[in-house]
Amino acid sequence: xxxxxxxxxxxxxxxxxxxxxxxxxxxxxxxxxxxxxxxxxxxxxxxxxxxxxxxxxxxxxxxxxxxxxxxxxxxxxxxxxxxxxxxxxxxxxxxxxxxxxxxxxxxxxxxxxxxxxxxxxxxxxxxxxxxxxxxxxxxxxxxxxxxxxxxxxxxxxxxxxxxxxxxxxxxxxxxxxxxxxxxxxxxxxxxxxxxxxxxxxxxxxxxxxxxxxxxxxxxxxxxxxxxxxxxxxxxxxxx
Numbered sequence: 001x002x003x004x005x006x007x008x009x010x011x012x013x014x015x016x017x018x019x020x021x022x023x024x025x026x027x028x029x030x031x032x033x034x035x036x037x038x039x040x041x042x043x044x045x046x047x048x049x050x051x052x053x054x055x056x057x058x059x060x061x062x063x064x065x066x067x068x069x070x071x072x073x074x075x076x077x078x079x080x081x082x083x084x085x086x087x088x089x090x091x092x093x094x095x096x097x098x099x100x101x102x103x104x105x106x107x108x109x110x111x112x113x114x115x116x117x118x119x120x121x122x123x124x125x126x127x128x129x130x131x132x133x134x135x136x137x138x139x140x141x142x143x144x145x146x147x148x149x150x151x152x153x154x155x156x157x158x159x160x161x162x163x164x165x166x167x168x169x170x171x172x173x174x175x176x177x178x179x180x181x182x183x184x185x186x187x188x189x190x191x192x193x194x195x196x197x198x199x200x201x202x203x204x205x206x207x208x209x210x211x212x213x214x215x216x217x218x219x220x221x222x223x224x225x226x227x228x229x230x231x232x233x234x235x236x237x238x239x
Contacts, residue, residue, distance in 0.1 A: 049074045054158035061144050065151035068132050075128055082156050084129040089149045102142040112137035161193050168200040168210040
């Protein structure tokens with residue numbers, strides 16, 4: 001009961017922290033990157049369709065996932081691309097050799113490109129997915145494909161009005177606290193958004209909770225508070 005009370009007492013801080021974060025930051029334009037400037041779909045478009053990614057993404061995997069998302073939405077092929085990328089990930093999990101091949105940067109670029117082209121043909125991947133995998137091969141980014149797929153899945157969920165929030169606590173969150181937390185997240189995200197909570201147990205955080213959604217992190221754990229207090233105590237006092 002004491003732990004449940006702590007979790008409940010943390011919820012107002014969660015609401016305040018999330019509300020203070022600019023909601024407009026969740027809808028950025030595509031980050032400019034020379035590596036991503038190539039068009040993944042070769043078919044000409046009659047009229048350029050403006051697309052914004054629904055969740056902020058950072059880093060290599062985030063940038064590539066965002067670029068693929070925009071190209072897939074423009075081509076009206078979001079579900080197809082997601083399915084094909086996930087098929088590739090599943091194939092890599094079943095084949096250690098294939099997984100190692102994608103991570104091995106010593107493999108010549110032309111070999112990586114040919115492999116992705118052949119695999120796409122055999123799997124009957126669409127032109128968009130094939131071109132994307134070729135770009136990854138050319139830029140030596142195949143080792144990031146698993147992370148890219150995860151980020152891309154987050155974008156497709158957001159596109160459907162869904163949001164996955166990973167909540168880490170010391171013990172499982174009681175149903176009433178989970179419901180309240182879910183309502184708080186949905187309130188912040190706005191109407192029409194569906195929040196799916198995934199619980200993780202980590203005794204090392206000592207207490208409180210850590211919330212991750214998209215690429216945002218709100219750490220309200222006792223471990224982090226203790227570290228912050230320790231740093232403050234170590235700072236010299238100026239008289």
